[in-house]
Amino acid sequence: xxxxxxxxxxxxxxxxxxxxxxxxxxxxxxxxxxxxxxxxxxxxxxxxxxxxxxxxxxxxxxxxxxxxxxxxxxxxxxxxxxxxxxxxxxxxxxxxxxxxxxxxxxxxxxxxxxxxxxxxxxxxxxxxxxxxxxxxxxxxxxxxxxxxxxxxxxx
Amino acid sequence: xxxxxxxxxxxxxxxxxxxxxxxxxxxxxxxxxxxxxxxxxxxxxxxxxxxxxxxxxxxxxxxxxxxxxxxxxxxxxxxxxxxxxxxxxxxxxxxxxxxxxxxxxxxxxxxxxxxxxxxxxxxxx
Numbered sequence: 539x540x541x542x543x544x545x546x547x548x549x550x551x552x553x554x555x556x557x558x559x560x561x562x563x564x565x566x567x568x569x570x571x572x573x574x575x576x577x578x579x580x581x582x583x584x585x586x587x588x589x590x591x592x593x594x595x596x597x598x599x600x601x602x603x604x605x606x607x608x609x610x611x612x613x614x615x616x617x618x619x620x621x622x623x624x625x626x627x628x629x630x631x632x633x634x635x636x637x638x639x640x641x642x643x644x645x646x647x648x649x650x651x652x653x654x655x656x657x658x659x660x661x662x663x664x665x666x667x668x669x670x671x672x673x674x675x676x677x678x679x680x681x682x683x684x685x686x687x688x689x690x691x692x693x
Numbered sequence: 694x695x696x697x698x699x700x701x702x703x704x705x706x707x708x709x710x711x712x713x714x715x716x717x718x719x720x721x722x723x724x725x726x727x728x729x730x731x732x733x734x735x736x737x738x739x740x741x742x743x744x745x746x747x748x749x750x751x752x753x754x755x756x757x758x759x760x761x762x763x764x765x766x767x768x769x770x771x772x773x774x775x776x777x778x779x780x781x782x783x784x785x786x787x788x789x790x791x792x793x794x795x796x797x798x799x800x801x802x803x804x805x806x807x808x809x810x811x812x813x814x815x816x817x818x
Contacts, residue, residue: 561799611707613714628707632798635777639797642715642780652750652778 542569543591547641548673551595554636555677555686562629563610567677567684575600580624580663583630586653587638593690596665596672597608597630621629622641630655695724696722698814702733702759707776708775708798712746715802716809726808730754734762737770744809749776749783771812774798 552569559565577600587593601609608616608625616622631652638650658665672689698776699721701712713723730747731754737745745763749756756774763770772792776783776813779797787795794808 558799561801612710624706628705628798631705632777635779635798639778639780642782649782669746 543641543645544673544688544690546644547637547690548675550637550640550644551633551686552675552689553560554633554640555684558629558633558636559607562632563607565610565659565679565681568677569690570676570678572674572681573676573678575685577601577682578661580660581626582656582658582665583626583665584658584665585630585655587650587690588653589651591648591650591651593670593688594667595630595634596667596687596689597633597684598665598687599684600682603679606681619659623659626657627655630657636650662678674682696720697744697809698722698724698729698740698741698742699809700725700733700745700752702727702736702756703775704728704729704751705748706807706817707757708748708792711800712775712805715800715805720804721808721809728752730756730759730762733759734766737763738766744773744812746775746805749778749787751776757786757790760787760792764791771815773805773808773812 547651556567579601581599581604583597585595606620611625615689641650642648650663670689674685674689676689677684699716701709701723709726723753724742725736727736731750731810744752747756760772774787774792775798777798784795
């Protein structure tokens with residue numbers, strides 16, 4: 539995928555991510571410069587990209603923000619961790635799906651499809667994808683930092 | 694007046710909750726939930742709902758295949774397709790099958806209620 543398409547994809551993901559966050563959780567996320575998620579407990583969601591261009595999207599957030607986000611999606615407190623995962627998976631599915639829609643409409647024939655998301659949680663969690671070129675965008679909300687990292691093979 | 698029966702066919706428990714939250718206070722009752730198209734088909738024949746909300750990407754049998762099978766069983770079935778993916782090609786494929794009601798996720802409760810009411814008023818699904 540040439541650089542222009544890559545940048546378009548990054549912009550589409552950013553727009554979709556903000557729209558979904560606004561609609562689902564009424565959180566305002568603003569892009570910011572590089573920030574670390576300071577919390578030890580982190581959640582990472584990986585969504586694979588298949589079709590003409592292969593890659594993956596990695597969404598990461600700290601425990602406090604994920605709690606707020608999932609409670610907003612659930613319309614109330616969440617008592618078990620499985621429901622947290624379910625909300626996070628659906629949230630990621632929505633913003634990635636919306637972004638893939640924009641890409642497919644803009645670049646006819648790209649036939650971008652997504653694999654089902656996978657969620658990971660842990661303390662000091664690091665998800666590494668070797669052999670992939672990626673761009674990370676950082677967002678800040680009143681509840682914490684989110685990073686969205688978009689990577690493609692062979693860029 | 695009784696409520697209208699709705700079958701939710703979607704592999705996401707979150708969407709099931711969201712559809713319930715939107716429709717149940719507005720004269721609809723969620724009578725069943727299928728996590729894939731195959732289950733959805735079986736539940737449709739068993740429950741005879743007034744409306745089906747149908748996801749596109751699901752395991753075992755996807756939403757488009759399910760819709761085709763539903764129209765074969767009942768040409769007047771009323772389907773609302775709910776999906777995070779809503780590109781032109783997908784919408785065209787859905788329209789070719791006969792689905793004219795498409796809502797992109799995340800959806801607003803009002804949007805789903807309005808579409809469900811319009812669909813019930815229409816003669817064709």
